[in-house]
Amino acid sequence: MRGYLFSRQRCYFFYWDPCTPYNRGLLKRVGGLLNEGRFFQNCVSMMKILTLKNGFSLKLSGQIEEGVIHADPPLTVALMPGWIPHVKPRLLVAEGDTIKGGAPLFEDKRNPAVIYPSPGGGVVTRITLGPKRRIDEVVITLDAEEVWERFEAISPARIEATHPDILRHMLLKGGAWPLLRELPFRDHPDIASRPAHIIVTLGWAGGHLAHPFFALDGEEAAFQHGLAILRRFSKSVHVITPEALGAIPNDLEKTLTARIRGGYPAGDPGHYLYTLRKEAAENRSWYIEAQDLVALARFVTEGRLYTKRVYGVGGGASSVCGHVVSRLGAPVASLEPRGEGRRRQIGGSLFSGLFLPATGHMNFFDKGLTLLPVGDEEDLFGFLRAGYHRPSQSRTFLSVFNTGAFSLDCGMHGEERPCINCGRCAEVCPVSILPQYTFKSMGAGEVEEALAHGLLDCIECGLCAYVCPSKIELLDFFKTAKAQYRKERDG
Numbered sequence: 001m002r003g004y005l006f007s008r009q010r011c012y013f014f015y016w017d018p019c020t021p022y023n024r025g026l027l028k029r030v031g032g033l034l035n036e037g038r039f040f041q042n043c044v045s046m047m048k049i050l051t052l053k054n055g056f057s058l059k060l061s062g063q064i065e066e067g068v069i070h071a072d073p074p075l076t077v078a079l080m081p082g083w084i085p086h087v088k089p090r091l092l093v094a095e096g097d098t099i100k101g102g103a104p105l106f107e108d109k110r111n112p113a114v115i116y117p118s119p120g121g122g123v124v125t126r127i128t129l130g131p132k133r134r135i136d137e138v139v140i141t142l143d144a145e146e147v148w149e150r151f152e153a154i155s156p157a158r159i160e161a162t163h164p165d166i167l168r169h170m171l172l173k174g175g176a177w178p179l180l181r182e183l184p185f186r187d188h189p190d191i192a193s194r195p196a197h198i199i200v201t202l203g204w205a206g207g208h209l210a211h212p213f214f215a216l217d218g219e220e221a222a223f224q225h226g227l228a229i230l231r232r233f234s235k236s237v238h239v240i241t242p243e244a245l246g247a248i249p250n251d252l253e254k255t256l257t258a259r260i261r262g263g264y265p266a267g268d269p270g271h272y273l274y275t276l277r278k279e280a281a282e283n284r285s286w287y288i289e290a291q292d293l294v295a296l297a298r299f300v301t302e303g304r305l306y307t308k309r310v311y312g313v314g315g316g317a318s319s320v321c322g323h324v325v326s327r328l329g330a331p332v333a334s335l336e337p338r339g340e341g342r343r344r345q346i347g348g349s350l351f352s353g354l355f356l357p358a359t360g361h362m363n364f365f366d367k368g369l370t371l372l373p374v375g376d377e378e379d380l381f382g383f384l385r386a387g388y389h390r391p392s393q394s395r396t397f398l399s400v401f402n403t404g405a406f407s408l409d410c411g412m413h414g415e416e417r418p419c420i421n422c423g424r425c426a427e428v429c430p431v432s433i434l435p436q437y438t439f440k441s442m443g444a445g446e447v448e449e450a451l452a453h454g455l456l457d458c459i460e461c462g463l464c465a466y467v468c469p470s471k472i473e474l475l476d477f478f479k480t481a482k483a484q485y486r487k488e489r490d491g
């Protein structure tokens with residue numbers, strides 16, 4: 001807070017920082033006395049406002065609008081092990097088996113204690129294998145009356161007195177453990193891990209993702225129970241939201257630790273940890289998305305896998321553009337049944353999500369479905385056009401003067417070429433690493449140098465790959481490099 005005070009003879013400049021520990025304590029006391037107004041509520045909850053450095057946002061057509069649509073109940077659900085990063089699945093079922101909802105479907109070969117549960121009760125009707133016998137999809141045709149696996153539950157009042165190892169055991173046994181993710185590799189946490197911080201994110205700016213107003217409607221109590229569970233694992237639990245989401249429900253507002261100002265990827269837990277951590281040991285922190293936290297809390301307090309999910313469906317080739325209520329592992333087609341034309345489906349965030357087959361199902365972590373035109377049509381003499389409608393980070397197109405929404409497609413609009421050292425990737429990188437040098441170091445086998453450039457800080461936002469004029473798939477490169485480094489480190 002800053003300003004000027006005038007007396008007859010003088011002008012005084014004053015500056016008062018509400019974020020110093022003393023002033024925060026003062027505000028808390030004043031806020032307790034007045035106890036009204038959002039400003040004072042924020043003071044009481046010690047909410048910070050952080051500004052994302054760099055980043056990038058596009059105004060895209062097909063934004064998700066307010067309101068909720070209920071999808072028809074699906075006939076099938078599935079898990080897509082091939083789409084879950086790092087996991088090495090070992091199936092625990094075969095085609096034709098009958099399985100209860102929440103019963104183990106596959107385990108992770110790296111640690112068989114980590115299991116992934118069946119998202120529904122019925123018959124395993126299809127197991128699809130991809131290249132190198134990768135298990136792409138396990139499809140369950142649902143019974144009319146689904147039967148659910150039951151687990152021991154803990155009442156909300158007992159959470160604070162429950163030993164974290166008991167909670168850990170419960171989550172592992174019921175398949176809720178993988179809902180938690182561990183930085184910097186974004187894998188499920190090591191089963192013995194003790195996180196320095198746990199970050200709960202309410203969403204990301206600039207993606208087609210569900211808004212907490214709709215995604216968490218009626219789940220406020222479960223969200224609070226989830227926070228209580230996380231506090232058993234770490235005293236440092238942070239709830240963050242991108243400022244771009246605007247107002248959020250009052251109950252959630254009170255739990256906020258930080259609002260992140262800026263474009264995509266504001267709200268990413270990796271970026272928040274980057275601003276928070278003070279030493280290398282803090283790199284190993286956990287994060288969880290808000291809907292997954294609700295599912296985790298409901299599993300602990302009700303003893304049954306919770307499958308309700310609200311998906312944000314949008315994009316230039318989508319006819320829905322809204323919040324679609326369905327369930328974990330729902331078929332892609334059930335969320336947007338009216339769409340026509342050639343298009344691609346992206347699960348998760350726009351710049352870093354994964355391509356989903358049209359006949360496939362939503363992935364274990366997906367909360368968003370973006371449908372984009374394929375964009376592989378011939379653009380005859382396209383180089384002669386000034387690009388007024390072309391979405392681009394570069395200021396070389398006339399689109400720099402276009403304030404309307406852009407229609408993004410999946411076309412590459414060019415081929416991969418050598419790096420031209422333009423520096424655009426570094427301009428957008430939210431964690432200030434130099435992607436071009438990191439990429440070249442890895443290409444030359446200089447792992448130490450890539451680490452020095454900040455390879456492990458990469459939050460896998462995908463912006464560098466999007467803006468690269470040489471069409472270098474930097475995101476894929478960094479993901480592979482991180483996974484290889486981890487494999488060599490851990491043996």
Ligand code: SF4
Nearest residue numbers: 429458459461462464
């Ligand atoms: S290097 Fe990583 S964090 Fe930086 S822009 Fe690329 S993907 Fe995002």
Ligand code: SF4
Nearest residue numbers: 419420422423425468
């Ligand atoms: S944006 Fe692409 S071409 Fe430009 S410096 Fe980065 S990697 Fe090289």
